[in-house]
Amino acid sequence: MRIAGVDGGQTGLRLRVVGPDGSTATATSGGFDYDAGDPAATILALVKQAWARLPAAERRPVARVGMGLTGDHRPDEVRRIEAGVADLLGAPEVRVAHDSVTAHLGALAGKPGVVVVAGTGVVALARTGSGTTGATARVDGWGHLLGDEGGGFAVGRHGLRAALAAYDGRGPRTLLAAAAADRFGPLDGLPRRLYGTGGTVADVASFSRQVADVARAGDPVAAAIWHDGVTALVDTTRAAVSRYLELAASRPDTTVPVSWAGGLMGVADLVREPWRRRVETEIPRAHVVDPAGDGLDGAVLLAEDA
Known part of the structure; x- marks a missing residue:
């Protein structure tokens, strides 16, 4: 199963695609200010930018995306992010969490x-x-x-x-x-x-x-x-x-x-x-x-x- 992870903060956004065999491809884009006027639009633009920087062979649909984002986003913003990322990456499921959750998962291996x-x-x-x-x-x-x-x-x-x-x-x-x-x-x-x-x-x-x-x-x-x-x-x-x-x-x-x-x-x-x-x-x-x-x-x- 191909999956993707996104780590987005104020200093940069990183996107990684993981293949069924464990192979990975990673790309980056800029960061965002969580009190920006339209953070959902900004985040989607940065994900799109990072996705475009992946090798062409890696820009294929993924089954699931996990996202850790700085800031507390309103439910309507989260829904926009989920829908936009699902459309961009061809993912049936997108999971959005605060970046403290994904930092915790990564640092302590769950x-x-x-x-x-x-x-x-x-x-x-x-x-x-x-x-x-x-x-x-x-x-x-x-x-x-x-x-x-x-x-x-x-x-x-x-x-x-x-x-x-x-x-x-x-x-x-x-x-x-x-x-x-x-x-x-x-x-x-x-x-x-x-x-x-x-x-x-x-x-x-x-x-x-x-x-x-x-x-x-x-x-x-x-x-x-x-x-x-x-x-x-x-x-x-x-x-x-x-x-x-x-x-x-x-x-x-x-x-x-x-x-x-x-x-x-x-x-x-x-x-x-x-x-x-x-x-x-x-x-x-x-x-x-x-x-x-x-x-x-x-x-x-x-x-x-x-």
């Missing part, structure tokens, strides 16, 4: 536990059953205006705030001011370049790379931003582990598998390793395990799940 997803935004998912069974609880994932603490957008935003505070004389001197000017141009024009461009979330989140560079250069302001981000991720992890234990009505000696997903966790020195050390030290019931796969692997598992 097993119970907690997965913390840290990319542009942040969300943690606790699931007590295998596959898509069992009770679930989400922590954070409230979007860049209300939550996503410790994510790439939050780090970039704090970096830009620190740069502007230094520029004004309201805050300590920091190399972030020069980094922001190099990245965006003169700081007195920064609001005009960011507000109302349609790419504000991605642009701000992308500045997290400069915040990392400046922190590695020894800047204490930038280093503090990353420390605070890790603290937020640890707090999110702690809450998700607590929710898991409540849902599972676990024995006092139960340990909870905890893994991770998302591009920000790829920043090993400033994020993943400090987060891992603190989770293992500060959350005794948590057992941190390396991810078995990623969100695209999870989307394929969603399509495979009977």
Whole structure:
């Protein structure tokens, strides 16, 4: 049976076709802002773009599609996405889930536990059953205006705030001011370049790379931003582990598998390793395990799940 998986987030969308023999073909397209005017249309356009980038021999109908998408979409939007993808890929069945679900499936290979997803935004998912069974609880994932603490957008935003505070004389001197000017141009024009461009979330989140560079250069302001981000991720992890234990009505000696997903966790020195050390030290019931796969692997598992 030919199936397909789609992993769509704010920084990119990936599509993978898996053949009956296990062979795979993967293509990518751009990301999307989940509070865009018409997210369903944007997602469908990106899926179409990725599908067109597959080798011609792979653009044949599939039996089922699993999709993990960032953001909470309205029922009518989900129906439009399902119908559009079904038509494009010739699929009788399309399954759409939040990207935390597919990240969880991929990282823990469908097993119970907690997965913390840290990319542009942040969300943690606790699931007590295998596959898509069992009770679930989400922590954070409230979007860049209300939550996503410790994510790439939050780090970039704090970096830009620190740069502007230094520029004004309201805050300590920091190399972030020069980094922001190099990245965006003169700081007195920064609001005009960011507000109302349609790419504000991605642009701000992308500045997290400069915040990392400046922190590695020894800047204490930038280093503090990353420390605070890790603290937020640890707090999110702690809450998700607590929710898991409540849902599972676990024995006092139960340990909870905890893994991770998302591009920000790829920043090993400033994020993943400090987060891992603190989770293992500060959350005794948590057992941190390396991810078995990623969100695209999870989307394929969603399509495979009977």
